Amino acid sequence: MSLLIRNGRVVDPANAVDAVQDVLIADGKIARIGRSLAAPADVEVVDASGKIVCPGFIDMHVHLREPGYEYKETVATGTRAAAAGGFTAVCCMANTNPVNDNGAVTDYIRAKAKVEGAVRVYPIGAVTRGLRGEELAELAELAEAGCVAFSDDGKCVMNAGLYRRAMEYTLPFGAPLISHAEDATLSRGASMNEGVVSTETGLPGQPAAAEDVMVARDLLLAELTGAHVHIAHVSTAGAVRLIRDAKARGVRATAEVTPHHLVLTEEAVRSWDPNTKMVPPLRTKRDVEALIEALADGTVDCVATDHAPHALSEKEGEFDQAAFGIVGLETAVALLLDRLVRPGLLPLATLIARWSRDPARLLNLPGGTLGAGAAADVTILDPDAETTVTPSRFQSRSRNTPFGGWNLRGGPWMTLVEGKIVRRS
Amino acid sequence: MSWTRKDLLAMRELEAGEIVLLVDTAASLQEIATRDIKKVPALRGKTVVNLFYESSTRTRTSFEIAGKWLSADVINFSASGSSTSKGESFVDTAKNIAAMSPDVVVVRHSSAGAAALLARELPCSIVNAGDGAHEHPTQALLDLLTIREKKGHFEGLHVAIVGDIAHSRVARSNIHGMRKLGMTVTVAGPPTLIPPFVQELGAKVSYRLEDAIGDVDVIMMLRLQQERMTAGLIPSVREYSRYWGLTLDKLARHARPDVLIMHPGPVNRGVELSPEVADGPYSVILDQVSRGVAVRMGVLLLLAGRKGGDGG
Numbered sequence: 001m002s003l004l005i006r007n008g009r010v011v012d013p014a015n016a017v018d019a020v021q022d023v024l025i026a027d028g029k030i031a032r033i034g035r036s037l038a039a040p041a042d043v044e045v046v047d048a049s050g051k052i053v054c055p056g057f058i059d060m061h062v063h064l065r066e067p068g069y070e071y072k073e074t075v076a077t078g079t080r081a082a083a084a085g086g087f088t089a090v091c092c093m094a095n096t097n098p099v100n101d102n103g104a105v106t107d108y109i110r111a112k113a114k115v116e117g118a119v120r121v122y123p124i125g126a127v128t129r130g131l132r133g134e135e136l137a138e139l140a141e142l143a144e145a146g147c148v149a150f151s152d153d154g155k156c157v158m159n160a161g162l163y164r165r166a167m168e169y170t171l172p173f174g175a176p177l178i179s180h181a182e183d184a185t186l187s188r189g190a191s192m193n194e195g196v197v198s199t200e201t202g203l204p205g206q207p208a209a210a211e212d213v214m215v216a217r218d219l220l221l222a223e224l225t226g227a228h229v230h231i232a233h234v235s236t237a238g239a240v241r242l243i244r245d246a247k248a249r250g251v252r253a254t255a256e257v258t259p260h261h262l263v264l265t266e267e268a269v270r271s272w273d274p275n276t277k278m279v280p281p282l283r284t285k286r287d288v289e290a291l292i293e294a295l296a297d298g299t300v301d302c303v304a305t306d307h308a309p310h311a312l313s314e315k316e317g318e319f320d321q322a323a324f325g326i327v328g329l330e331t332a333v334a335l336l337l338d339r340l341v342r343p344g345l346l347p348l349a350t351l352i353a354r355w356s357r358d359p360a361r362l363l364n365l366p367g368g369t370l371g372a373g374a375a376a377d378v379t380i381l382d383p384d385a386e387t388t389v390t391p392s393r394f395q396s397r398s399r400n401t402p403f404g405g406w407n408l409r410g411g412p413w414m415t416l417v418e419g420k421i422v423r424r425s
Numbered sequence: 426m427s428w429t430r431k432d433l434l435a436m437r438e439l440e441a442g443e444i445v446l447l448v449d450t451a452a453s454l455q456e457i458a459t460r461d462i463k464k465v466p467a468l469r470g471k472t473v474v475n476l477f478y479e480s481s482t483r484t485r486t487s488f489e490i491a492g493k494w495l496s497a498d499v500i501n502f503s504a505s506g507s508s509t510s511k512g513e514s515f516v517d518t519a520k521n522i523a524a525m526s527p528d529v530v531v532v533r534h535s536s537a538g539a540a541a542l543l544a545r546e547l548p549c550s551i552v553n554a555g556d557g558a559h560e561h562p563t564q565a566l567l568d569l570l571t572i573r574e575k576k577g578h579f580e581g582l583h584v585a586i587v588g589d590i591a592h593s594r595v596a597r598s599n600i601h602g603m604r605k606l607g608m609t610v611t612v613a614g615p616p617t618l619i620p621p622f623v624q625e626l627g628a629k630v631s632y633r634l635e636d637a638i639g640d641v642d643v644i645m646m647l648r649l650q651q652e653r654m655t656a657g658l659i660p661s662v663r664e665y666s667r668y669w670g671l672t673l674d675k676l677a678r679h680a681r682p683d684v685l686i687m688h689p690g691p692v693n694r695g696v697e698l699s700p701e702v703a704d705g706p707y708s709v710i711l712d713q714v715s716r717g718v719a720v721r722m723g724v725l726l727l728l729a730g731r732k733g734g735d736g737g
Contacts, residue, residue, distance in 0.1 A: 194621060195621060195622060196621075196622035196625045198620070198621075199620040199621055199622050199623055199625070199626065200437065200597070200626060201537050201538065201559055202537040202556075202557050202558030202559035202560070202592075202594060202597060203537045203538070203557070203558075203559075204558075205621075207621075272538035272541050272542060313514065316514075316516060317514050317515050317516050317542070318515055318534070318536035318538065318539050318542065319536060319537065319538045319542075320536045320537065320538075320557065321536060
């Protein structure tokens with residue numbers, strides 16, 4: 001079975017390609033890229049005129065909630081949401097129940113993904129047992145079972161000595177530690193960013209320094225140990241400055257930013273909508289500007305959604321009692337095409353690189369390239385698609401988004417995993 | 426100016442004219458308290474529900490008396506603890522109450538934004554009787570009514586609000602209300618109890634009680650909650666009282682002779698106010714409480730009377 005994607009604008013940063021080309025897929029792999037390729041017999045032809053053909057997008061930070069919180073999301077619904085959003089692979093965090101802190105849980109997630117997953121699923125293992133921050137999880141077994149990184153995401157490993165040992169212990173595995181950088185003593189009780197909006201609303205805030213001090217700690221520990229640390233969901237100008245400085249000194253540091261931290265500020269909290277509540281919190285305009293600049297110049301390596309599904313009952317009541325986090329898989333691509341690329345804040349090719357080539361490289365994943373022989377994971381974008389975000393039509397089991405009703409131009413058009421079309425709009 | 430809003434949620438969203446209308450309405454209702462028969466038929470046939478998720482004797486009683494003097498049927502609904510941990514959610518409880526067709530729901534809740542949430546969910550009028558550290562508009566209105574009675578006007582007055590500004594909905598409502606009426610507001614307290622960027626709300630900041638009370642018309646002392654110590658915000662009640670407690674001696678040495686002393690209550694005697702100050706000639710604390718009933722009558726009257734064809 002083969003597939004020919006005709007006349008699309010192929011943007012493949014890993015191979016420095018940006019041209020109208022045909023892409024021929026055979027046996028689940030990229031067979032050839034070139035102009036006016038001959039169509040073999042029995043080929044399915046996709047007319048991608050006016051569309052943008054990219055390496056499959058990888059979202060390296062999602063919460064699939066399974067096992068344990070299937071009422072929020074499952075591997076099946078979460079990966080369908082990923083496919084609908086233009087992603088061909090997701091990395092799922094360990095804060096399930098039971099926690100993914102041992103090989104059996106990793107095996108379970110991978111088995112589920114193999115049977116029910118619409119896209120590739122790469123589990124991330126816990127750093128500490130039960131995410132309690134007290135003793136190391138069985139990291140070697142997690143790595144062997146297929147975890148591509150380690151993180152207690154959702155919680156910060158507050159014990160610097162333990163985190164240092166985790167960095168050292170995982171050195172042989174070639175999988176980074178992903179740091180949820182949040183000093184819990186500075187963020188305790190907080191519902192939002194500490195600033196003028198928290199002062200006016202009376203909602204307890206956490207300062208940017210709650211993130212910055214922990215980013216600084218983890219960069220120093222990475223320098224000490226030689227480990228690769230990846231800073232999750234960077235949200236502050238201060239963290240950007242620290243990461244830029246560490247990279248310049250040769251520290252093995254990488255970082256991600258979420259779409260919501262790129263397009264919203266703390267001002268959104270004035271609506272009292274619990275869907276503006278997440279960790280780290282929405283920050284200030286100055287932070288947003290620093291994040292966009294950092295994404296453009298490569299200080300921040302990739303975009304990740306931190307897709308965090310919650311049931312309506314957990315997100316509709318009092319702001320300070322609502323759960324943290326929002327879904328992101330089905331809005332991310334359209335949001336950034338509309339809000340960053342269209343106004344000229346970020347080149348299209350850079351956004352594509354940050355969502356394909358760069359996460360693949362930093363996690364040593366296959367994919368991120370349309371080079372001949374690579375797995376045919378392909379995301380095709382329609383730059384002209386006009387959509388209104390409609391949460392009731394999400395593939396995700398949850399609807400907790402602050403973007404409902406937003407009109408966006410540009411979005412995912414077709415998603416292929418291993419040469420198979422898993423979603424077409 | 427006439428009242429057009431469905432709800433009273435926050436001083437921040439009111440215009441100066443609306444604040445004056447509320448204060449004037451309250452002032453006109455004050456004489457009811459002096460009558461032998463303290464009842465007028467203005468809200469006969471109207472139902473007011475007091476939905477209190479936080480314990481409050483003073484504010485709830487004040488709303489209850491206000492409603493009853495206006496002949497409304499007043500129902501008190503108290504719920505303690507966090508709504509989500511006890512089964513029925515806050516929104517569900519409120520929707521159930523709304524299904525019984527009240528005209529006004531007065532809500533007190535520990536979560537900032539709770540009143541706004543109800544206002545969005547329910548068709549009836551909502552009065553915010555305190556939501557977390559956000560706002561407490563009827564407290565600010567009764568403070569303003571008291572100040573105008575004693576000082577004769579608003580414009581140009583200078584008020585010092587002293588104590589735990591960070592956690593105070595009273596401070597926030599008063600800062601907004603007073604600024605809109607042309608008053609100057611200085612907030613004072615140890616820096617750990619002053620919220621960041623409070624200057625952007627239009628308040629000045631002082632970290633010394635003696636400076637803050639020096640040249641003001643009104644000193645508003647706030648209650649110190651005991652839990653601020655366990656949170657590491659102040660070292661001890663003793664130290665707080667020594668540096669931030671208002672005593673006759675400090676008043677005599679630093680304040681104007683005609684200064685008003687206010688407190689939203691309940692007073693921690695000997696902590697933020699010495700008993701001599703609380704009961705002394707400068708104190709208008711009990712005036713505030715009686716003006717509170719008038720303010721709440723005014724608020725209920727304007728909200729419940731907003732729709733045409735009411736009995737009032």
